[in-house]
Amino acid sequence: PGSRLPLVLGDYDSQPLSADLRVINKVSQNLHAELLLRLLGKEKGTAGTVEGGLEVERSFLAQVGVRPEEYNFYDGSGLSRQDLVTPHAVVKLLIYAHHQPWGASYADTFPVAGVDGSLVERFSKTSGQGRIQAKTGSLDHVNALSGYLTTVKGEHVAFSILSNNHNLTNRRAIETIDSIVQTVVDDDRKR
Numbered sequence: 001p002g003s004r005l006p007l008v009l010g011d012y013d014s015q016p017l018s019a020d021l022r023v024i025n026k027v028s029q030n031l032h033a034e035l036l037l038r039l040l041g042k043e044k045g046t047a048g049t050v051e052g053g054l055e056v057e058r059s060f061l062a063q064v065g066v067r068p069e070e071y072n073f074y075d076g077s078g079l080s081r082q083d084l085v086t087p088h089a090v091v092k093l094l095i096y097a098h099h100q101p102w103g104a105s106y107a108d109t110f111p112v113a114g115v116d117g118s119l120v121e122r123f124s125k126t127s128g129q130g131r132i133q134a135k136t137g138s139l140d141h142v143n144a145l146s147g148y149l150t151t152v153k154g155e156h157v158a159f160s161i162l163s164n165n166h167n168l169t170n171r172r173a174i175e176t177i178d179s180i181v182q183t184v185v186d187d188d189r190k191r
Contacts (some may be wrong), residue, residue: 018105021083025109025135026117030077037076050075057094061089064096078137087182090146090160098158107133112148127152128185134159141166151187159184 012022020036041052059107061071070089074080098105111117114129118136121137123129134147146160161177168176 021106021109026111028136030079031075034075044112061093064093066092079139083140085162087146087160090162091158094116094146094148094158094160098156107148110135117146121183122174126182126185128178128182131185132181134181137162138170138174143170143177145177145181149181150184151185153187155187157184 006097008190020032022037024032028079030036032059037053037057038048039053041050042048045052045056046156057073058068062068066089069180071085072082073085076080097106100106109115110133111119112130113119113122113132114124114126114132119134121134128149131151132147132149134145134149137144137146142162144160144162145157146162149157149159151157159181161180163177166173
C-alpha cells in the first residue's frame with residue numbers, strides 16, 4: 001500500500017575531477033581528455049558535445065587573456081592535426097593557473113621528471129629530476145613539453161616548447177627539448 005523504494009542494483013560515485021586530471025596529465029590518457037571536454041559542455045555549456053565543450057573553453061581562454069588567434073582546437077585530446085596553439089598562449093595559461101587557489105593542485109597533476117608518469121624516464125639522474133612538472137605531447141613529427149620547473153637557484157619558471165612538422169626522429173626531438181629544459185634548470189646564465 002505505501003510507496004516502494006526503487007530497486008537499486010548498483011551505484012558508483014565517480015572520482016573527483018582532480019583525480020581524472022591526474023590520469024589525463026600523468027599518463028596522457030586521451031580518452032579521458034575527450035570525455036572531459038564533453039562533460040564540460042554538458043555541465044557549463046549548452047550541450048555535452050565537442051562543440052559545447054569548445055564553446056566553454058573559448059570563453060574561459062578569453063577571460064584569462066588568451067586571444068583566439070593564439071589557438072585552434074578541434075577536440076579535447078590535442079590529437080587532431082588541426083589543433084594548434086602557440087607556446088605563448090600555453091605559458092599565459094600556466095601562469096594564470098599558478099596564481100589560482102587551485103594552482104598547486106593543478107600542477108600536481110603533471111608528471112614529475114624522473115619520478116612518474118610520462119616523464120618517469122626523462123631527466124633521471126640529472127639536476128632536473130624532481131624539479132620539472134610538465135605535460136608531454138607527441139604525434140608523428142610533433143613533440144611538446146609544457147609546464148613548470150624550478151632552477152637550481154630556486155627560480156620558478158613556466159615554459160612551453162612545441163615542435164611541429166620537424167624531420168627529426170622522435171628520440172632526437174625529445175633529446176633536444178630536454179636539453180633546452182635542462183639548460184634552464186641549471187640556470188647557467190651570467191647575472
